[in-house]
Every structure is written in structure tokens, then in C-alpha cells.
Amino acid sequence: MANPSILILAGDGIGPEVMAEVKKIITWYGEKRDLVFDVSEDLVGGAAYDVHGVPLADETMAKAQEVDAVMLGAVGGPKYDVLDFSVKPERGLLRLRKEMDLYANLRPAQCFDALADFSSLKKDVVAGLDIMIVRELTSGVYFGQPRGITTLEDGSRVGINTQHYTTEEIRRVARSAFELAKRRGNKVCSMEKANVMESGILWREEVQWVHDNEYPEVELSHMFADNGAMQLVRWPKQFDVILTDNLFGDILSDCAAMLTGSLGMLPSASLGAPMANGRPKAMYEPVHGSAPDIAGQGKANPIACILSFAMALRYSFDLGDEATRLEKAVEKVLADGVRTADLMGPEGGTPVSTAEMGDKIRAAL
Amino acid sequence: MANPSILILAGDGIGPEVMAEVKKIITWYGEKRDLVFDVSEDLVGGAAYDVHGVPLADETMAKAQEVDAVMLGAVGGPKYDVLDFSVKPERGLLRLRKEMDLYANLRPAQCFDALADFSSLKKDVVAGLDIMIVRELTSGVYFGQPRGITTLEDGSRVGINTQHYTTEEIRRVARSAFELAKRRGNKVCSMEKANVMESGILWREEVQWVHDNEYPEVELSHMFADNGAMQLVRWPKQFDVILTDNLFGDILSDCAAMLTGSLGMLPSASLGAPMANGRPKAMYEPVHGSAPDIAGQGKANPIACILSFAMALRYSFDLGDEATRLEKAVEKVLADGVRTADLMGPEGGTPVSTAEMGDKIRAAL
Numbered sequence A, B: 001m002a003n004p005s006i007l008i009l010a011g012d013g014i015g016p017e018v019m020a021e022v023k024k025i026i027t028w029y030g031e032k033r034d035l036v037f038d039v040s041e042d043l044v045g046g047a048a049y050d051v052h053g054v055p056l057a058d059e060t061m062a063k064a065q066e067v068d069a070v071m072l073g074a075v076g077g078p079k080y081d082v083l084d085f086s087v088k089p090e091r092g093l094l095r096l097r098k099e100m101d102l103y104a105n106l107r108p109a110q111c112f113d114a115l116a117d118f119s120s121l122k123k124d125v126v127a128g129l130d131i132m133i134v135r136e137l138t139s140g141v142y143f144g145q146p147r148g149i150t151t152l153e154d155g156s157r158v159g160i161n162t163q164h165y166t167t168e169e170i171r172r173v174a175r176s177a178f179e180l181a182k183r184r185g186n187k188v189c190s191m192e193k194a195n196v197m198e199s200g201i202l203w204r205e206e207v208q209w210v211h212d213n214e215y216p217e218v219e220l221s222h223m224f225a226d227n228g229a230m231q232l233v234r235w236p237k238q239f240d241v242i243l244t245d246n247l248f249g250d251i252l253s254d255c256a257a258m259l260t261g262s263l264g265m266l267p268s269a270s271l272g273a274p275m276a277n278g279r280p281k282a283m284y285e286p287v288h289g290s291a292p293d294i295a296g297q298g299k300a301n302p303i304a305c306i307l308s309f310a311m312a313l314r315y316s317f318d319l320g321d322e323a324t325r326l327e328k329a330v331e332k333v334l335a336d337g338v339r340t341a342d343l344m345g346p347e348g349g350t351p352v353s354t355a356e357m358g359d360k361i362r363a364a365l
């Protein structure tokens, strides 16, 4: 069998810096564990726009469709704020999600023991927190038609977007959530606004259908998304897997991420249907953004990106043990007190650089 | 001049209980301050459905259009979960908002000193917190057409809702936010998803227009709504007035409310255009729901509803001093350690009943 293939799209801002540390880890696996990956690299976001005039070139899109996994850094930056909507860095990311049909976005919100003090929440509220948010990623208001801005005769304007979900779109992402729940706490809480939106009613009914017909053994509850936001803040440990749509997922997963107090630590996986080789279409990326304010200074925390690679080992390459090894290495380094600037408490101390953090993790492997 | 008029719609669950305490306060104002209100009462939500088969009768709607202010308790309960979408208790509330055209929903998220320990957030993060969320309330995905669920030939279904905003809808609520900011910290942060939704681009541009043309002296910033949720959790005191649309406002205001740790304390005002007498169309309601689990037990905290009446004094009746008097009375009672069950800490103690809390506040006036 050919080596598993990875396309690295480092993107903008701190993307290239954090991705450099992932490359070290990939190299380590080849040298030390005889796990050789075929790695190629290309551009996305503003970096692609600068070269191609679009945030994702067609050839890059084609490559992404071919590989076993895409590793994405981050996109966007103030330099690109003036660009037209259609060529903004984000469109590159959204195109990858849509054309690869990566419908299940997995966002773990996990609180690391060594970092529980960093949360703005009380320690007992977040210590040991381990939630998995499953966000639908290829439909809903992000992609629904009609959309756009129309100017009326009197000069005033109308802005429209369409929330649009089908039975199958809901059922397939629900299955992802139930499958994950079975390997975790066996509980799914589905969130929508069925009290206000018909698309929310459909969501609730289809999720219930998948539960009743295919996963009756998993505990399922439903919650309105506004209450969901409240409950996340009040007592997040009540949740195991949270299942929600594209837009609610965007907001609720960021809220959940911030509960942990360490955004620089959180990975994500975006998974689609299985390819011919049985592996799912997949893209992995840190939850944090491109952080233009600290880009190029060696200050960025590479852990979120490294843990995204751990998710790749688990979900794309069926190497759960190796994923756990990498996660343990990260925990060890944190327990040893190694900290990038974003993880420095008020007590101070000397932060390590992006590269030093990557080196320490590799050494701990 | 005729006495100012108030229509009380106590609604479901704990609504009638908490509203009973507001009535005591209204009576006190008539007896002690010679501020006599013409009070009438009617049904909304499940209570209206039980009698009329609809969650808001046309006659009630007509009355609401006539009065100076509507005081609403809460709507909904498990008994009504089986009802069709079109007659669910929530539809009564949404009809009031829409037909009275109450476009500006003011939701203060304030942390009371005496209760700062109740938050799941660290004390220094929330102590002294005082944010005003201005949520657009009559448009957006809550009311946009087309909407509904369609069954296709193959039996699968499609659920649709439409996010829809016009220039004028955005500008008028933006003006409300800027006006409020001028009397507070002079800062507005507007939240949308302009990186993904064209309606968000329109929102951002129109808010900026109102700022540049009418309120250049107020500080304006823009933030993506997902980052907004993060920042609310990370360091909420960075905000003064937050301006956002109907759906984002629903979620973000609940998130902000929970930061304070005392949902039973938070009031809201929903304001429309000025009527012939110069007063705005207005409805006041607590942020908390109908809490069916504790309804009828005298356990509910009436403070959110009482503070909603304080907002009525301020925004409908131009009685800012009296509003402050009532708010101070609430603070005093809390400082004295008077607590309903929801405000009991782990140290325990004996909670007072809904009625006792109301009596204490009236006595403190």
C-alpha cells in the first residue's frame, strides 16, 4: 500500500509557524515509528490570493480531493479585509469544506489539568471538562440560496441569507454524533431553535429519527440553542456530545472553546464520507485563527495544530494509539511547566518560543 | 392627563407568581408616590390557549396596542409541547413583538455585588459587570419569508428559514444602541457574521453609516458573532453596549445573562416607535422563562420581573429617579442577605418565598 498522503495548507498569519512544528512531528513518525507520510504543501487564504488572485486555486482544490488528509493552519488577516466577499481568505476555507463535503466538524472542548487556572471560569466548573461538539459544516445558512444584497429603487437595501437543511444532511451528521457518543459518554444533546425556526423542527425530528431507528441505546436530549449557550456557561460538564448546525455550531463551539481557557490548545477535525480506500475525506485545523498581531514572532502556541495532527492519526489513519501517544506527550510537556506566551499566568516566568514548544513535544514522544 | 396604562400579561408557569409581586409595587407607587397606573390584565401563552385556542387572542393584541406599557411574565410549559408550531405559547410572545413593532430589545447583563459569587465565572471577571445588549427583535430569521418544511417526492424533507434585513430595520435599532451608549460608556460593539453572510455585511455597513452620519462621537467596533461569544466568556467587561440581530441576540444575550450568575435577576425592555403621546410602544419582561418545575410553589425569584417594571418606569414613563429608587431597594434587600431559593449558596440558609421577597422590596422602597 502507498504511504498515506497529507496536504499541508499552512495559510496566513501564524499558520506557517505552527505548521512547521507539525512537520517536525510528522518527520519524527517517519524516522522513529516507520510511519512515513507523503507530504505536499500548497497555499490557501490570503497567501493563495497573493499568488493566484483567489483564496484557493483550482489545482489546490483538486489536490485536496486526492489526499488522505488535509492539514490546514489558519486563514485571514487585516491586509485582506478590503477584498471583495467572494475572494476573502475565508472563502478558501469554505470552498474546501463544501467541495470535499466535510459535513461533520468535530471540536473537542477539553480542559487540560495543568491549565485549568487559565479559564475565566471557576476551576471546579471546568477542571476535567471534556465535551465533543459535532457541528454540521457543509449546509445551513453558510451555503443556502438565495443569498445576497439587493438595492431597491429607493436606494435602500435588503440583505438575505437562507437557512436550508434536508433530511439526509441532518441524518448523516447525526450519525457521526451518535457514533462518537458510543465511544465516549454515550450521551448526545442536540441544539436548535425549534421554538422559532421550522428548520429547527426538522432538525429535531430527524435527529430523533436517527436515534430511535439506529441508536436507541445512546441517550438523546434536545435543547434550544440559547439555553445551550447558558448551560455551557453554567455547568458545561453536563454535556458529552453536542450536536448542532453550522451557524449555531460556529458560536457554541467558540463559546465552549473559551471555557477551557486555552484556545491555543484546541484542535478540530472536519470529516466527510469514506473514500475508495475506506478513509474519510478529512481536514484538520486548529480552532484558533491566524492571530495576525503575533504572526512571525515565534510566539504562537503550536499545540492546537499538533493536536489536530493527533486527530488525523485517530480519524484518518486509524492510529488511535499513536494519537494518544502524541496527546500524552503534549500533556507531559505542559505538566513540566513548558509554556508559550499565551499560557503564561500572572505569576510570569519565561515563555518558550513556538519552535521550542514543538521540540519539547517531539522529545517527549 | 389620564393615568398611564399598563396591561399585565402574566402568562404561564411562574409568570403569575412573579407578576403578583410587581402588582404590589405598582400599588405602592399609587399609594405612596401618587403615581396611579391604570392596570388591566389578560392572558398570553398557554394560559390564553387553554381559554381561546390561540396563544394570544385578537382582543388582547388590540389592548396591547392601546396601553402605554405591557408587562409580560413568561410563556410555555411541557403541557404545550405537543401543540402545533402555529399555536405554541411562544407564538403569542412573537406576535406581540411583531405587531407592536418592538424592534429594540434591551437586555442589561449586570452583576450584582452581593451575588458575584454565584457566577460560574471568577469573581474578578464578573464583579461590577454592566453590559447592555441591544437585540433587533422584529425581523431577521425569526420572521423572514420563505419559511417552512416541504416534503419531496422521495419522502425526504427540506426545512427553510430566511434571514432578511433591510436598511431601515438595521438603522433604527442601531440608533437605539447609540442613544443608549451616549448615556452609558459611549461604546457600541456590533456583532454579525459578515465573513460568511451577506446579511451580515449589510448589517455592518448600515451600522457604520448610522455611526458616521449621526453618532460619530460614540466609539464603534465590529466583531464576528462567534468571537463575540468567546470574548463575552473571556473578559465581558470590555463591552458597554452590544448591538446585534434577532438570532445572534437571542444566543449572545443568554450567554451574557448567565455570566452574571443570577438569571432570576435580569429584566428586559422591548421598545418600538413613539406613540401619539410620545411614549414608545413598549413591553417589559424578565429574561428567565416560565420555569414549570418550580411553578406554583412560591419559590420563584420575582426580582427580574420587578426590575422589568423599573425599566418601564425609566423607558416608558420617563421616571428615571423612581426606577433608580426601585433598583436601589432591590440592592438593599440583597445586601441584607434576603435570598430566594435560586440565590442560595452552598452555605445554605433559609430562603424566602416569592411573596416575602416582594414584601421586603416594597418595604425597602
Ligand SMILES: CC(C)[C@H](C(=O)O)[C@@H](O)C(=O)O
Pocket (backbone or CB within 6 Å): A090, A093, A094, A250, B195, B196, B226
Ligand atoms: C473563518 C470562518 C469562516 C469560520 C466559520 O465561520 O465557520 C470560523 O469561524 C470557524 O469556526 O471555523
Ligand SMILES: CC(C)[C@H](C(=O)O)[C@@H](O)C(=O)O
Pocket (backbone or CB within 6 Å): A195, A196, A226, B090, B093, B094, B250
Ligand atoms: C421564547 C422564545 C421564542 C424567545 C426567543 O427566541 O426570542 C426567548 O428565547 C427570548 O429570548 O425571549
